Amino acid sequence: MINFNGNIAQEENLLTQNRAFLYGDGVFETVKIINNKVLFLEDHYFRLMASMRVVRMEIPMNFTMEYFEEQILKLVQEKNIAQSARARITVYRNDGGLYLPKTNDISFLIHATLLENTLYTLNTNEYEVDLYKDFYVTKQLLSSIKTTNKMINITGSIFAHENGLANCILLNDTKNVVEALQGNLFMVLGKKLITPSISEGCLNGIMRKQILALAKKVEGIEVIEEIISPFDLQKADELFLTNVITGIQPISKYRKKEFTSNLAHLLVQKLNETLPEN
Structure with missing residues (x-):
């Protein structure tokens, strides 16, 4: 129907x-x-x-x-x-x-x-990602909107499945990190929460906007939109993805580096506090 x-x-x-x-x-x-x-x-x-x-x-x-x-x-x-x-x-x-x-x-x-759940929940199961380098996202306006042409996401999802990965991280045509196959990417580095800017070619995500707003209210966290290189990912304390359906999905492993999910837990709690009551 x-x-x-x-x-x-x-x-x-x-x-x-x-x-x-x-x-x-x-x-x-x-x-x-x-x-x-x-x-x-x-x-x-x-x-x-x-x-x-x-x-x-x-x-x-x-x-x-x-x-x-x-x-x-x-x-x-x-x-x-x-x-x-x-x-x-x-x-x-x-x-x-x-x-x-x-x-x-x-x-x-x-x-x-x-959907099974009304509130957003945090999936803390193993969630390993790697880079997808067969195709690249172009830094242009069309990359920031949701069109029905999602071939890079489809081929990337097949690559992830064939390699036992939960997701893959996409790069733009200057070889910097853009987003994941199914969501925007955030990186925690010390007291900084960093995500690529829209000008890098990432989707102008609705949940991305909510998380940026919520994180700016967290004491002691500096929220930054800037370039993330693949090398930066291995320096991170925490990586997580966002989309409207899942909310926040922590990344547990990228290559040999494993990550915490402390800020992700806090942000999910704050996100649920904004939802309509039963």
């Missing part, structure tokens, strides 16, 4: 003319719903609008933040999973044309699944 252009319908196969399928001509948001509320609604909505503008999609007049929220909640309520759910909203240019589209009008599709 999906929400297709505002109508609840059974899932159908992609049409052969669908531009998201043919050319990756789409953008998307993945949101978390807790207790019938879309977390970080405003941030998700404005990032989606910015992404649509970047790729020159026509934004319908009725596509307001209230409409965006209403369409997500309509689906999760229909599926009876509004207590704790994950929803993906894919916006794609309508059919027609080859590389040059015949229209900039859009359609959207929402798919939602049940």
Whole structure:
């Protein structure tokens, strides 16, 4: 069951003319719903609008933040999973044309699944990562938005699976650290919390924004956005990843270096304090 252009319908196969399928001509948001509320609604909505503008999609007049929220909640309520759910909203240019589209009008599709937990929890199981160097992220605006072209994440995930890794860290075209396959990267070095800046090519992550704001309120922690080299990772006291669905995922091992997760524990606690009550 999906929400297709505002109508609840059974899932159908992609049409052969669908531009998201043919050319990756789409953008998307993945949101978390807790207790019938879309977390970080405003941030998700404005990032989606910015992404649509970047790729020159026509934004319908009725596509307001209230409409965006209403369409997500309509689906999760229909599926009876509004207590704790994950929803993906894919916006794609309508059919027609080859590389040059015949229209900039859009359609959207929402798919939602049940999540087990309402609060964010910290997974402290072994979580080993390494660098993925087959392909590199370019330092450009398109890298900072969520498009349906995720081939580097797909091939990187296959590489991680084949090598017994939980995740991989991506590099940009100047060989500096950008992010992980499934989230933004943070590094704790002494009293500093460091993450790559958006200009390095990383995703403008919604959870990244929340963690930056929360960490700035932690006494004794200096929050910095700056270049991280692969060599810096082995000097770190702590590494962790962030995304909206998982929250914070500590990295336990990078090559021969093992890490603590002290700040990650504190930030998860502070993050949960911001969530809507039961």
